[in-house]
Each structure stands twice: as structure tokens, then as C-alpha cells.
Amino acid sequence: MTSAAGGLFSHVEQGPPDPILGIAEAYKKSTNPKKLNLGVGAYRTEEGKPLVLEAVRRAEQAVVSNPDHEYLPITGIPEFNALSARLAFGEDSSVIRENCNATVQALSGTGSLRVGAEFLARHYPVRTVLLPSPTWPSHNKIFPLAGVADVRAYRYFKPSSRGLDYEGMLEDLRKAPEGSILLLHACAHNPTGVDPSLDQWRGILEVAKEKKFLPFFDSAYQGFASGDLERDATAIRMFADEGMEMLLAQSYAKNMGLYGERVGALTVVARDAAIAERVESQLKLVIRPMFSNPPRFGAAIVVKVLQDPELYALWRKELKGMADRINGMRTLLFQELQRAGAPGKWSHIVEQIGMFSFTGLSKPQVEYLTAKWHVYMTLDGRISMAGLNQASCRYLAEGIADAIRACP
């Protein structure tokens, strides 16, 4: 093969493996029968199997029996957008009533964040985004690639308590430039599982108002965290009810188990309907050269589930079931860690919420756990509770105890 430069791409280097998805690849390669995959954030049943919700199966049947693959509008299925906004902001939200929201269908959480970030880079004068430390690694990539170049971290996780560094957080926020984009995890913070309390959310809101921040909520676990859809939207609704202009990236990957279908929505809440309409027109200009129009199948399923009272009730029940199992694993792991005599305090395992837990394990301890115990997890000490069951909780607890003793 020839080309002028003797290979146009000879200078292209191998990219590093993705920190999270790379773990799944490593897990697959392992042949050890005891191997445990606590990497990817996908729900697993007690038997360790992926789960497709019954409500989703039924909705899917209905969608497939009325085949339609015609292009969606650039902004996606209108009913999907309306239902998603209602799910997040609540039936009685003034945001919706007054049409202050521009809501567009996008590719799950990632795609919604990217479209939102691109929009902000073009139309919002402050190119600073504040990210919690730590946060989902992709946040650090998405914003600068979209053109929001100034990425700053605010203190969030306090290693000593394995809880929220509330004072540190407010201090860092107060020092940040006025008008910054403030990225907040709506609930079930990823990777730590540490969420602010109601009072702490109020404190954060006050600082956000003081500093004229533009909040950008990443909501990937509504209903999946506590088992209650309304409860998990508390922070979003608190900010919206205060009249804050803000952005929201919603994902149905976890709460409806639609992972690979890439279903999500981006909402921009503006001061009034006229602005929201103009914002929507600009969102279309971001979307068209990115993917033209969003994928239909998953969104059509969501519409069915949210619109059909029986399916909706079934979904709520199944959602609670998943959240309950995860909370059950937290309790069990906590008990097993004490039984195994793992050094240190472990109450954070039951205090944290959602699919992930920040164990507090150090990098060497994680590497040890992987090498000797075949436990696959991210190097920051994050484990996915969804990957555990009754049997593996004991195994993991013993592994953790061993790792801490081996790498003090």
C-alpha cells in the first residue's frame, strides 16, 4: 500500500485503554473461575446475569409489532421529550407549564452531556466548568473536547470520612469564577456513592445563586438510587423551583436497563419560553452535524413504558426491586467485611447510595486484589455493587481484608 507520507497514519499512537471499559476487557480475558467483575456500571441479578425489565420486554413487543424506522426529527420523539422532562421535573413543575425547557433526545447520558457542552461552548460566555473530585472520568474529556476548556475540580469526596467534604466543596465553589458551569450529580454520585443531604443541597443552591453559576445536572440514576423516582429527583426539582436556569442530562441506561439502546435527553431550562425556543433551534445545529437525528428504538420503548399506566406501575416496581437488591448487597458486604476483620471503618458502604461504592482502597491495594483475587474494578477503588451477590460478598470481603493487610 502506498501513500505520499509512507503511511498517512504512521504517527498515530496507540490510545490508552479506557479506564472503565478497559476493565471489562481485562475481566473477559481472565480464565480464573473465581473472577469477579465489579467494573462496569450495569445491573446484574443475584445470578450475575444482565436483566431486561419485564416492562421493557412488553413495551418492546408493542414497538416491534408496529414497525417504523423512519427518521425522527432532529430533536427526537416529541412525546419522549415531554415525558422525560415531566419525569425529571415533576408533573406540576412550572418549568414545564411555562415551556421554559428545551428538551431534546440524545445518546444516553454521554450524548446529552456532549450536546449540552457543545451548546454552552458556543453560546455561554463563561467557558469554565466545575467538576466534583472525583467524578466520572468522561466528564473530564467531554467538556474540553466540546470547547469548554477551563476545567476545574471542586473538593467533594473526603477520604478520611469516606463522605462529603461539604466545607471544602463550598469553599472551592466560592472561589470559582462567577457564572461558571457547575456540574452536579443529581443522585448516586459516580464513583463515590456519596450524595449531599437535603440541607447540604440547600447550601449548595445558595452558593450557586450567589455565584450565578449555571448548574448542569447529570442524572443517570433517577429511581435506581433510592428506588423512588421522585426522591431521586429532589435536587433537580429544588434548583428548578428556585427559578434557576440550568441544564440536565438524563439517562435511561440504568433505570430502564436500556444501556445499549442509548436513550437519554438533554434539557436546557431557560428563563422563558421564547428563549427556550431559540435555544432549541441552536441545539438542532449542534445535533445535525453530530448524528443528524437520534436512534428510535429505545426511545419508543421509553414512551410506551411511561405512557401505559400498567407498564409504568410495573416499571416502578421493578426499579425498586433493583435498588433493594443493591441496598441488600451493601448491608451484606458491610457485615462480611466486619466478619473478615478488614482493617478500618466500613460504615460508608451502607451510607453511600447507588450502584457504586468508593471503598477507599488505594491503587496498590486494588492491583493486589485484581492480581491475587481476580477482582476486576477501577483503580480508584470504585466497586459496582450490582456485580455482587450473596456468595461473592464474602469472597470480596476476604479479598479486601487480605489486600489491606498486604499493602498497608
Add this chain to the structure above:
Amino acid sequence: MLSGRSALPLHSQTARVPAAAPRRCVICAHAVNAAVATKQESRLAFVEQAPPDPILGVSEAFKRDTSDDRLNLGVGAYRTNDLKPYVLNVVKKAEKIMIESEENKEYLPIEGLAAFNKATAQLLLGEGHPAIKEERVATLQSLSGTGSLRVGADFIGKFLPGRTVYLSNPTWGNHKNIFTDAGVEWKEYRYFDKATVGLAFEGMLEDLKAAPEGSIVVLHGCAHNPTGVDPTREQWGAIADVVEQKGHMPFFDVAYQGFASGSLDDDAWAPRFFAERSIEMMVAQSYSKNLGLYAERVGAINYVLADAAAAKRVLSQNKRIARALYSNPPVHGARIASIVVGRPELFAEWNEEMGMMAGRIKDVRQTLYDELVKNNPDKDWSFVTRQIGMFSFTGLSPPQVENMTQKHHVYMTKDGRISLAGLPSNKAANLASAIVDSFKV
């Protein structure tokens, strides 16, 4: 990276709106959060209304027209002779198979469904192609043609900085937006010749020769959009000569493989020819039209390279780009495609259905041609049957297009493009007389 961005003013004088009225409680009309709403102006107040999409606007205007004679020739999706959308039988069968086997909905890897990627590279180059055997093809499933072009464009922007992309004049409008948003500079090469209603062949070669060495050249694999004008095989040979001489990199946009002529192999002739010539290239593929999977966003970006090591590295970098755009691609459409391609009886049936779709387009072109000749035998209407694919560049000027719409209720894009997919055979006579009349304007 940001060089291609449209420079919208951050604060536009014209977009200021008065401070919003306070939101009122629906029940008691009590002002809600009045203090917040009236004191603070919106931080987004200066966002301007974007212009409407030129193609969508056509469909919207068509919908408002109540005339029985109205024709929507703006549509970019296949329609049956009864002007209905068409869901392929093989797609219905594949979906049924998926439902019955209770497939899960787990995340795909960043690069997409392995079975789909394997199948798509084979469809493009032909099964058993040496480039595939030698692992010199990097394939990443992406969001149909647009998404694949965008990942490729972002890759060019990051790893081939400073290079210019050359687009045909005219080309699909979104090509320009995609490269602009990827921060890649684009220029145009002559393509459509108004005089012959055909290819501006000499002009094209001249422009490609004049382009700096190592430029990227976007070429339509077949069924050029919007003109329907494709180079002949001989012309492709000359184009390849220039590309080779100048060390250009072709970037093929393959959106109609199988849909144009009915034959997957014939429609892939151009990219395969370049592969034969050992020219490194990028190829964006779409299954929107040939599998009718429009809304499921099924496609792939391919790199056909000189060595396997480069292909591996290039794939790893494309994965990073995709990860920050959408993480991993949608599973549904890719599964459908891989089932259809993977089962011989479905694959055969798919070929038949493509033949049927391409056949209807060819037939209606012939019918339109016959009617045009009947109506005005003195003008050369041969472009209608010479052009290929869904679209046809009529050569009508904007005022003439205006006449088509205002007088004859024919909706089409201002550039003179019509979509044959939107033409039922029993309306060909009407369309012919409208065209003949409009040329007089």
C-alpha cells in the same frame, strides 16, 4: 480544533428580550419566585434563533399545501409507489428473531457490535479481501452516515491537523457542517456541470491537482447526493491517478450501496477500485437507505490502511473520540444488520428487496424521461436516466424552482434537486409538464 466554529456573537443586540414576567401559580395567580424571575435576566437571552433546516422546511411547506396535485420531492427516504414508507421484510424477520431469542440490552463495546463490524467491512470490500485478511481495516460502528463522518472528521482534525478537506460542489449540505464542527477546513472541487447536467470532469481533475499534497477528498461512493451524477469507471481511474500522484486521502461517503443499482457489488465498485490501487482511505457507511433503518442510526467508519499496526492504533484513537461523543453505539439496528447479512436466506432476500427498491426508482426515472420527451422532444432529457440513485439534479434555477412550487405544487429543494423516491408513476406526467413549464420561466 475550534477554528471551524461559527463565530456567533456572544451578546447580540437584536436578541435582547425584556425581563421575563414572573411565573404565576396557576391556582391562585400568586407570583412564584417573583424576586428571582424579575430581577435576573436570562444568561441565555442573547441566544439567536437558528435558521430552519433547508430540507425540512420543504416537507413542512408541503404539509400545508391542500392541492390534490401536490408532490413532495424533498423526501430523502424511500417511498413505495403508493408513497408509503417501506419496512423491509428482512428487517421485520430479523426483529422477530431478536425478540424470540430475548437478546439483552447490554452496552456494546465502544467500537460497536463485532459481528456487525466484520460484516460491514466485508460488504464494503468483498468477502475475503486481502486488506481484511491482513487486518489492515479498522472499523468502528457509528451513528449512520453522519456519525461515521463526524468521528472521521474529528479524527482528521486531531491527527491530520492543518490539512484541508475537499468537498464536491455541490455536495450533501451536512458535509460542510460536519467538517466545520470538527474544526477542519474545507474547500470545494468542481463537480456538477450545469451545461451538460453531468460531471465537470476536467474541472474536477484540475481542482484535485491544484489542491495541496495530502489533502483529504470526500468522494461519494455512488449515487451522488444531490446530483445523481457519478463518474464512469474510466473517469474513476483518472481520479484515482490524481489522488495517487498528490498523495491525497480519499474519504468515501457510502450511503447507497445496493440501493443505487440494486447490486451491492456494483455500487461498491469505486471504493474497491481504490483499495485495489492500494490507496489508503477512509469510508463512512450507512444502512439508512439500503436496509431502510433510517431512524436506528446504523453505520460505520472504516480506515483501509497500509499495515495492521496502523489500523490497530487508528482504531484505538477513534474509540477515544467516540467515547466522548456518545460512549458506545446503539445496539438495535446493528443487530438487525448483522442478522440479515449473517443468514444466507435473509441476505438473499435482502438483495431482492434492494433490487425492488432500486428497480422502482429506475422505472420511475424512465417513466419521467418518457413523459418529458413527449412534452418537449427538443430538449435533451437524458440526464434523468443517466443519473443514478434517489436524487436528481434537474438543472432548474431558483426562480424556476419557485415556479414548480407556486404554480405546480411541486416541493423540492432550491438547488433544483428532486427525490425520485417521492414520485409515484402516475404523477410522472404532471411532473414532466411542470418541469417543462418551469424551464420557460
